[in-house]
Amino acid sequence: MTGDHEARRRAFAAVLPRGGLGRRLHFHPTVDSTNARALAELDAGRAEDGDLHLAHEQTAGRGSRGRRWHSPPGAGLWMSLVRLAPPPTPAAFWPALALVRALRAEGLDARVKWPNDVLVGARKIAGVLVEACYRGAVPQGWVIGLGVDLTIASFPPEVEVEATSFLLESGRAPDEAALLARLLDEMGALAADPHSLVEVLRAEGGLLGRRFNVRRGGERFTVVARDLDAEGHLVVDRDDGGRETWISSGELDLRPAD
Numbered sequence: 001m002t003g004d005h006e007a008r009r010r011a012f013a014a015v016l017p018r019g020g021l022g023r024r025l026h027f028h029p030t031v032d033s034t035n036a037r038a039l040a041e042l043d044a045g046r047a048e049d050g051d052l053h054l055a056h057e058q059t060a061g062r063g064s065r066g067r068r069w070h071s072p073p074g075a076g077l078w079m080s081l082v083r084l085a086p087p088p089t090p091a092a093f094w095p096a097l098a099l100v101r102a103l104r105a106e107g108l109d110a111r112v113k114w115p116n117d118v119l120v121g122a123r124k125i126a127g128v129l130v131e132a133c134y135r136g137a138v139p140q141g142w143v144i145g146l147g148v149d150l151t152i153a154s155f156p157p158e159v160e161v162e163a164t165s166f167l168l169e170s171g172r173a174p175d176e177a178a179l180l181a182r183l184l185d186e187m188g189a190l191a192a193d194p195h196s197l198v199e200v201l202r203a204e205g206g207l208l209g210r211r212f213n214v215r216r217g218g219e220r221f222t223v224v225a226r227d228l229d230a231e232g233h234l235v236v237d238r239d240d241g242g243r244e245t246w247i248s249s250g251e252l253d254l255r256p257a258d
């Protein structure tokens with residue numbers, strides 16, 4: 001319905017920009033993927049720093065590892081922020097930590113699941129997908145993609161066990177424009193913070209000390225997240241003995257065990 005997405009566009013526009021973020025709002029009633037659109041704008045030389053692409057609905061939302069991101073109409077924040085200068089690193093921690101703060105302010109028990117998810121309790125409420133646009137070896141800019149499930153009441157079977165939404169966790173729909181504003185404010189605060197994102201994640205991400213069930217190929221084991229090194233690599237202790245340092249989630253499948 002036109003009225004539906006136009007009302008959302010107006011509500012979002014009314015709280016933007018936040019510092020340099022969301023200077024221009026590109027609101028898409030329907031789009032394949034906000035990340036794909038933002039990358040195309042970068043590639044065409046039309047992007048400006050702080051551009052925010054927000055979709056009412058994505059028909060081909062991109063998840064990590066080539067997966068689809070379920071993005072039904074009006075049921076979440078499907079958004080991509082454009083930066084022309086390198087974002088704070090590790091870039092996936094940036095929106096994840098900001099969202100954890102914004103959700104905690106709403107009373108939700110949010111935490112980061114390394115490297116790019118946000119959990120409430122043991123279930124995933126949001127995911128981050130950072131992509132860069134290159135011309136040859138020269139970066140043209142970065143796209144910080146974030147999908148936050150807000151009012152989804154039931155999920156497709158393939159993600160049902162692990163996914164959740166703001167509505168399912170709190171029993172209410174959020175003020176989504178206020179949530180977006182808080183999220184962008186926290187991103188601004190983190191970008192200006194002299195502490196690195198790794199330090200902030202160590203201190204307040206709710207990750208260290210938590211237990212995860214891991215699948216890696218045919219292997220199954222349980223770990224406790226012990227530390228993050230300066231690059232944001234995760235140091236884990238296996239329940240069956242031994243310490244490992246993980247550089248990326250690669251072929252790992254992590255599920256919260258507590």
Ligand code: BTN
Pocket residue numbers: 032033034035036058060061062063064065067069071077078079080116117126127128129145146147148
């Ligand atoms: C993940 O798999 O956890 C990452 C999901 C990222 C989804 C968001 S929704 C907005 C933006 N546009 C996309 O196509 N993907 C990201």
